[in-house]
Amino acid sequence: MSDIGGDFIFRGMAEALGWLTLTIVLYIAARRVQSAAKGNPLANSVLLAAVPIMMILTVADVPVSQYQEGGIVLLWILGPATVALAVPFFINFIHVRAAWKPMAVALLVGSVVAVISSVLIGHLLGASIETVRSLAPKTVTTPIAMGISEEIGGIPELTAAFVIFTGIIGAVAASAVFKLVGVSDARARGFGMGVAAGGIGTARAFQESLIAGTFSGVGMTLNGIITAILLPLLWLAFS
Amino acid sequence: MARKRPLALRILLWALAFLALVACNEVGGYICDRFGLPVPGTVIGLLIMLAVLAVLRRVPEGLNEVAVYLLSHLNLFYVPAGVGVLGYVALVARDFWPIVITLFVSTFLATIAGGLAFQFVARATDKREADK
Numbered sequence: 001m002s003d004i005g006g007d008f009i010f011r012g013m014a015e016a017l018g019w020l021t022l023t024i025v026l027y028i029a030a031r032r033v034q035s036a037a038k039g040n041p042l043a044n045s046v047l048l049a050a051v052p053i054m055m056i057l058t059v060a061d062v063p064v065s066q067y068q069e070g071g072i073v074l075l076w077i078l079g080p081a082t083v084a085l086a087v088p089f090f091i092n093f094i095h096v097r098a099a100w101k102p103m104a105v106a107l108l109v110g111s112v113v114a115v116i117s118s119v120l121i122g123h124l125l126g127a128s129i130e131t132v133r134s135l136a137p138k139t140v141t142t143p144i145a146m147g148i149s150e151e152i153g154g155i156p157e158l159t160a161a162f163v164i165f166t167g168i169i170g171a172v173a174a175s176a177v178f179k180l181v182g183v184s185d186a187r188a189r190g191f192g193m194g195v196a197a198g199g200i201g202t203a204r205a206f207q208e209s210l211i212a213g214t215f216s217g218v219g220m221t222l223n224g225i226i227t228a229i230l231l232p233l234l235w236l237a238f239s
Numbered sequence: 240m241a242r243k244r245p246l247a248l249r250i251l252l253w254a255l256a257f258l259a260l261v262a263c264n265e266v267g268g269y270i271c272d273r274f275g276l277p278v279p280g281t282v283i284g285l286l287i288m289l290a291v292l293a294v295l296r297r298v299p300e301g302l303n304e305v306a307v308y309l310l311s312h313l314n315l316f317y318v319p320a321g322v323g324v325l326g327y328v329a330l331v332a333r334d335f336w337p338i339v340i341t342l343f344v345s346t347f348l349a350t351i352a353g354g355l356a357f358q359f360v361a362r363a364t365d366k367r368e369a370d371k
Contacts, residue, residue, distance in 0.1 A: 027315045045314045050321030057325060064326045071319025078316045080260035080309070082281040083267075086288035087298055087306035102360035110353030118345040125337035131330060135341055139349050142317050147279025157323030158331070162342060164321065169346045177347055183354040185361055192354030196346055199313060219353070225282060232277035 012069065019070030026052055039207060041171035041200055046164055082143040089221040092214050099187060099215075106188070107222050110195035114139035114223075115231060134158040136235070137227060138166045141198040144224040151232040163198060170197025171204035186211045194219025252301030259302065260309075263288045 030048035037043035057067055068075075096103065115136055122132040133154035137145040142163045149159035174193050183189055190212030193201035198220050206213030244252075267284030270276065276283070292298060298306075324331065331338065 023318050024315065027312075027318060030314075046317045046321050049315075049318045050324075053318070053322050054325050057322070064323060067322060068319060071322065074316045074319050077309070078313075079264040079268075079281045079284070080257065081313055081316060083260045083263045083284040083288050084306035084309045086285050086292060087303055088310065090289060090292040091298060091303075099361060101364050102357045105360045106353045106357035109356040110349055113352035114345060114349035117348045118341050121341045121344055122334075122337050125340060127334040127337035127341070128330065131334040131338060135338070135345075138342070139346070142313070142320070144279060144282055146320065147281055151277050151279060155327060155330075157320050158327055160317055160320035161324045162338070164317065165342050166346050169343055170350055173347065174350055177350050178354055181351050181355060183351075183358050185358045188354045188357035188361060191357045192350050192352075195353040196349035221285075225285065228279055228282040236277060 015066070016070035016073075019067050020073055022056075023049065023053065023071065023074065039203065041168050041204055044164060044168055044200070078143045078146070082147075085141070085221050085224070088217055092218050096187075096215055096218050102188070103191060103215075103218070103222070106191050107195060107219065107226060110192065110219075111139070111223050111227050111230075114196060115227065130155055131158070133235075135162055137231060138162040139196050139198060139223065140227045141220050141224045144228050145198075148228050148231055152235040164200070167197045167200025170201045174201065174204065175208075187215045190215035191219040194221075195223045198223075249301065249304075252299070253305050256299065256302040256305040260284075260288070260305070263291075 026049040027045060030045035033048055034040075034043045034045045053067065056062075057064060118135045118138055119132055122135045127135070130153075133152050134149050134156075136152065136154065137148035137159060140148060140163065142160050145159050145163045146156035148154075149156045170193060174189070174197065178184075178189050178192070183192065186209050189208065190202075190205040193205045193212070194216035197204070202213060202216040202220050205216035263284035264281050265284075267282065267287060268280030270283050271278055271280040
């Protein structure tokens with residue numbers, strides 16, 4: 001063993017730990033801003049934390065791969081955190097199961113419209129194939145969407161960003177859109193937001209009412225499961 | 240209010256709950272690899288956890304606490320993914336307008352479709368139930 005090798009590994013670990021610490025500190029600060037903005041969907045803590053890091057990396061001319069040595073720890077926890085979605089789903093499903101018929105139809109219609117419209121519009125407007133693949137699962141909650149993106153040959157990081165912007169758009173626009181088309185049922189509003197705008201939509205739905213939030217969370221998880229099973233299969237069938 | 244468990248025991252239960260989540264995730268990943276399923280392993284892990292809860296018919300307290308904690312900080316785990324977009328600046332710049340238009344139009348359509356479909360079927364089934 002040479003001392004140089006050991007020193008190199010040690011320095012790499014210290015740097016990874018530094019990036020990890022910076023990420024956590026910025027995230028805590030971003031949460032403060034978010035709660036000061038009273039949970040406004042535009043004050044998104046992922047954006048508020050990621051943008052300064054992107055600026056630092058660009059200015060300091062550090063490659064993203066070097067940052068990810070630290071970031072990988074957080075990405076790893078995403079796996080078990082996705083499994084944890086089963087817990088609120090199990091608890092809430094008891095409260096919503098009476099409405100299983102409208103949920104089943106809305107789930108099918110919502111997820112099909114989401115996937116087909118994003119693939120078609122992206123393709124027709126001339127986006128490259130990687131972009132279209134990354135757009136396809138964009139209404140699914142982030143951790144599941146990243147997995148789907150990987151299965152169908154998209155770029156998981158891009159998908160994550162698309163999911164976040166989709167969630168912000170959906171959360172900001174949902175009440176106006178629902179008013180326009182006359183959706184007044186709190187359950188329908190919540191479920192629609194969960195299917196179309198994932199976790200950010202669900203946070204917004206909980207601001208409307210407990211019923212809307214509960215249906216939104218269930219819609220989000222069901223949409224994640226269904227899209228994860230169907231989208232890669234359909235993609236393989238049609239390509 | 241249930242009696243409070245000693246802290247050491249609660250920490251142990253949290254650790255076990257986290258391990259259970261990790262185990263579901265790993266088993267899900269293994270099943271997908273083993274059978275070549277084109278599904279993210281973590282979703283199979285989610286379904287395994289759901290099956291376990293259905294058999295238990297309740298959520299253990301420690302598991303609930305860990306799940307609530309992890310899910311309330313999901314955004315932290317997305318930050319590295321968001322930063323990762325920096326590696327694809329050229330692609331995003333090239334496809335900028337198709338991306339922006341797709342995000343807006345598709346999200347509006349999906350929101351309307353999901354909300355309207357739910358309300359339509361809910362009214363139909365509620366009415367039928369009332370007619371019985």
